[in-house]
Amino acid sequence: MAKVKLATSWLDACAGCEMSLLDVDEFIIDLAQAVEFTRSPITDIKEFPEVDVGLITGAIGMNEHEEEAKELRAKCKILIVLGDCACFGGICAMRNAFPKEEVLRRAYIECESVKDGKIPSSPEIPVLLEKALPVNAVVKVDCFVPGCPPRAGDIKYALSELLQGRIPVLPSEMMRFD
Amino acid sequence: MSDRKEITLTINGNQVKGKEGDTILEVCRANNIYVPTLCFLEGLSTVGACRLCVVEIDGERRINPSCTYPAREGLVIRTHTPNLEKYRRLILELMFTERNHFCFFCAASGDCELQAQAYRYQMDHARYPYTFPSLPTDTLNDFLVIDHNRCILCGRCVRVCGEVVGNHTLDFSRRGWRTLIVADLNQSLGQSSCISCGACLQACPTGAIFSKVSAYRGRTSEGKVIRSMCSLCGIGCETDVLVKDNNVVRIDGANLTGLKGQLCLMGRFQQVYSETPRVTTPLIRNKKGNLEPASWEDASKLVSEKIRDYKASRGVGSIGGFASSLCPSETLDAFAKFMRNTVGTSYIDTLDGSSYRAMAQGISVFSKNGKGLEIESPLEAILDADCVLVVSSNPLESHPVAGCYILRAKTRKKASIIVVDSRPNTFGFRADVWLRPNGGSEEALLGALEGLIAKKAKDTEKSMRFVSLAKAVEATGLDKDAIRKAAAMLSTAKNAVVVYGEGILDKKDPKLVARVLDLAKLANHDGLKVISLKPRGNSRGAWELGIANQNGMAKAKPKMVYVLMGDDKFEMGDWATPVDQAEFLVVQASYRSPLTDCADVVLPSPIWAERKGKYVSLDGKVGHSQKLLEPPSGIKDDVEIIAKLAMGI
Numbered sequence: 001m002a003k004v005k006l007a008t009s010w011l012d013a014c015a016g017c018e019m020s021l022l023d024v025d026e027f028i029i030d031l032a033q034a035v036e037f038t039r040s041p042i043t044d045i046k047e048f049p050e051v052d053v054g055l056i057t058g059a060i061g062m063n064e065h066e067e068e069a070k071e072l073r074a075k076c077k078i079l080i081v082l083g084d085c086a087c088f089g090g091i092c093a094m095r096n097a098f099p100k101e102e103v104l105r106r107a108y109i110e111c112e113s114v115k116d117g118k119i120p121s122s123p124e125i126p127v128l129l130e131k132a133l134p135v136n137a138v139v140k141v142d143c144f145v146p147g148c149p150p151r152a153g154d155i156k157y158a159l160s161e162l163l164q165g166r167i168p169v170l171p172s173e174m175m176r177f178d
Numbered sequence: 179m180s181d182r183k184e185i186t187l188t189i190n191g192n193q194v195k196g197k198e199g200d201t202i203l204e205v206c207r208a209n210n211i212y213v214p215t216l217c218f219l220e221g222l223s224t225v226g227a228c229r230l231c232v233v234e235i236d237g238e239r240r241i242n243p244s245c246t247y248p249a250r251e252g253l254v255i256r257t258h259t260p261n262l263e264k265y266r267r268l269i270l271e272l273m274f275t276e277r278n279h280f281c282f283f284c285a286a287s288g289d290c291e292l293q294a295q296a297y298r299y300q301m302d303h304a305r306y307p308y309t310f311p312s313l314p315t316d317t318l319n320d321f322l323v324i325d326h327n328r329c330i331l332c333g334r335c336v337r338v339c340g341e342v343v344g345n346h347t348l349d350f351s352r353r354g355w356r357t358l359i360v361a362d363l364n365q366s367l368g369q370s371s372c373i374s375c376g377a378c379l380q381a382c383p384t385g386a387i388f389s390k391v392s393a394y395r396g397r398t399s400e401g402k403v404i405r406s407m408c409s410l411c412g413i414g415c416e417t418d419v420l421v422k423d424n425n426v427v428r429i430d431g432a433n434l435t436g437l438k439g440q441l442c443l444m445g446r447f448q449q450v451y452s453e454t455p456r457v458t459t460p461l462i463r464n465k466k467g468n469l470e471p472a473s474w475e476d477a478s479k480l481v482s483e484k485i486r487d488y489k490a491s492r493g494v495g496s497i498g499g500f501a502s503s504l505c506p507s508e509t510l511d512a513f514a515k516f517m518r519n520t521v522g523t524s525y526i527d528t529l530d531g532s533s534y535r536a537m538a539q540g541i542s543v544f545s546k547n548g549k550g551l552e553i554e555s556p557l558e559a560i561l562d563a564d565c566v567l568v569v570s571s572n573p574l575e576s577h578p579v580a581g582c583y584i585l586r587a588k589t590r591k592k593a594s595i596i597v598v599d600s601r602p603n604t605f606g607f608r609a610d611v612w613l614r615p616n617g618g619s620e621e622a623l624l625g626a627l628e629g630l631i632a633k634k635a636k637d638t639e640k641s642m643r644f645v646s647l648a649k650a651v652e653a654t655g656l657d658k659d660a661i662r663k664a665a666a667m668l669s670t671a672k673n674a675v676v677v678y679g680e681g682i683l684d685k686k687d688p689k690l691v692a693r694v695l696d697l698a699k700l701a702n703h704d705g706l707k708v709i710s711l712k713p714r715g716n717s718r719g720a721w722e723l724g725i726a727n728q729n730g731m732a733k734a735k736p737k738m739v740y741v742l743m744g745d746d747k748f749e750m751g752d753w754a755t756p757v758d759q760a761e762f763l764v765v766q767a768s769y770r771s772p773l774t775d776c777a778d779v780v781l782p783s784p785i786w787a788e789r790k791g792k793y794v795s796l797d798g799k800v801g802h803s804q805k806l807l808e809p810p811s812g813i814k815d816d817v818e819i820i821a822k823l824a825m826g827i
Contacts, residue, residue, distance in 0.1 A: 084282055087303050088303070089308055090282065093278070094278075094280060096310035097312040134304075137307065137308075144303045146303075148281070169302065170300065171300070175297040175302065177281035177287070177293060177296070
């Protein structure tokens with residue numbers, strides 16, 4: 001049976017969802033047998049190929065994230081997002097209560113561990129968006145797995161369903177926002 | 179009150195019965211038909227704010243909230259069509275996108291009704307753009323935090339504060355999506371009329387209002403909830419206590435919107451945990467004069483020896499004992515039997531004994547027929563009053579739930595409130611008439627009120643000598659019209675209730691107590707309705723055991739004194755002198771204090787949560803509190819300690 005082609009991406013994220021994914025323990029072997037990993041944060045592939053499933057963690061915090069999400073959306077048939085940040089904005093959205101300038105000033109100048117800080121502003125680096133957004137604010141998303149992070153069991157359930165050709169919605173007992 | 183007519187409705191295809199006057203939601207609940215709600219809380223008025231409870235009703239063009247729609251005979255209703263479920267999901271998405279509902283760091287996560295509904299509706303994303311508003315968090319109150327980011331404007335806090343607590347501190351401000359819950363005229367909750375009872379906390383379905391003492395210390399699912407009772411002030415609120423890992427995490431009222439269930443800052447927050455150092459082992463004062471840890475054997479042996487010595491050399495009258503009325507009846511009974519039967523002394527008293535003697539003698543002077551505390555009314559009598567006279571007491575401070583009952587009478591029954599107190603008393607701000615007589619002139623004032631009431635009623639019976647208005651004005655320094663106004667209120671009232679407290683009891687004047695009772699009788703045609711707010715949770719239990727009956731101890735000056743403090747907090751009182759003059763002092767207490775510091779033997783006592791107990795409320799109702807925690811190792815139960823001491827004699 002042909003392997004399911006998968007591309008993953010982490011955006012405005014902490015990698016906690018990836019850690020939780022690794023917690024599926026021996027199921028990772030089943031995954032490895034059923035799935036062909038293409039571009040991901042840890043594989044050295046520069047462009048997204050055409051894939052069956054795209055997986056995104058993290059919120060849309062910078063313009064680069066928006067571009068990458070749109071790119072992956074165009075290249076995949078089914079887009080799944082993991083974690084509160086991707087589903088709702090999550091931890092990344094906590095900065096949304098403050099104006100962007102204040103956030104940058106706090107991080108790069110006022111922060112207690114910063115000496116002689118300067119807000120970076122090179123054309124080579126991404127631009128912080130006014131507000132961090134959930135992924136579905138910029139692209140259509142097919143499957144959501146909330147949680148901070150989602151538990152390994154939730155991720156295993158969602159991926160198993162996808163591998164069997166179904167697009168899951170997590171049952172209430174598996175749903176969690178923390 | 180006539181029974182309401184039974185009606186029949188069709189809900190989801192089934193015939194169900196309800197009562198005329200019910201809402202559709204009430205009929206559903208009575209028939210175990212689940213309808214999702216958020217702004218509904220049993221016992222509060224309904225407002226239809228959240229719209230989660232919408233139902234389809236034949237003949238209605240639109241869907242309607244079932245919590246406000248009156249049920250009628252013959253209505254045909256559907257509670258769970260795909261359309262209704264779709265709208266409920268939309269409502270939740272609108273709520274989540276309106277404000278900042280970050281579950282991942284919220285103290286209420288796992289115990290949040292909004293979150294539970296979102297899980298129920300499998301809300302894994304929202305289709306609306308998030309607004310991400312910038313909203314404040316108010317942390318100034320000692321116990322309560324209001325985080326407006328989590329508020330869904332259900333209004334349960336506003337309604338419970340207004341309808342149940344009667345304080346009406348909380349209300350809505352502004353409009354639309356800018357609406358904010360405010361305290362008073364937009365003060366911080368910590369600088370407002372808030373009495374920190376925490377009813378709003380318990381009513382809040384989300385983490386918008388959370389408590390500093392309980393946050394992050396455990397979810398309900400992680401611990402065990404035990405039904406118990408608060409034993410602090412004598413009202414006897416029923417509690418549901420969440421216990422986790424041998425800690426009290428949270429104390430809720432078992433019956434928040436009903437009676438004796440709303441709790442107060444003392445019962446809900448201050449006794450969750452204490453940072454006062456505990457007495458953890460028995461202590462004996464050594465030859466150098468310092469207290470040092472000792473074994474239970476050595477400590478109890480020493481106490482028993484000393485009792486035998488004093489008995490033999492100075493007689494049984496050289497031994498006296500005090501017990502705190504915070505102790506449960508089992509402990510007090512064991513104490514009384516030990517002192518009277520085993521030791522053989524009659525010199526026992528409670529720490530609040532002088533209050534009892536003033537009251538008991540006052541009742542005796544007034545009633546002249548051997549009656550006692552049974553002349554008092556149940557606390558609920560306040561709720562039916564149309565006039566409440568509060569004498570020398572600030573109920574909101576000493577017995578907050580009683581104070582709230584008075585405010586509830588004012589809100590629901592338009593009761594008038596009169597406060598008489600020569601001391602500074604902020605409850606006066608709630609009163610329609612606030613009289614501040616000169617210190618010591620209370621009797622004159624009460625006598626004048628009696629005189630005016632009797633004159634109005636053309637009452638010629640003179641059960642006590644009345645005081646003329648002129649004399650009262652001179653003694654009290656009050657304006658005569660103010661006194662007249664108070665008397666008029668009492669005269670026109672059909673159901674006046676008198677509440678008095680520590681300001682009267684501390685005067686130790688039975689005649690003053692009798693005067694209060696006489697005024698109460700005169701003011702109410704149906705017989706006197708009086709409630710005394712007693713000092714401690716089991717004051718009535720202790721007094722009914724007869725422990726405070728005699729007062730020979732001040733004169734007898736016992737040389738050996740045994741003080742059973744339990745987990746009471748140290749306060750100077752009438753018992754200070756006998757204790758001060760004792761040669762040998764034994765203190766049984768939970769906490770270190772100036773009293774334990776000057777004792778010769780200290781015996782560690784469990785705290786309220788570490789023992790079961792029977793208590794008699796201030797209005798005579800028996801209740802039981804449960805053992806919730808294991809005490810630290812080495813601490814014995816009070817009854818066990820007393821038995822051990824008795825064995826050695």
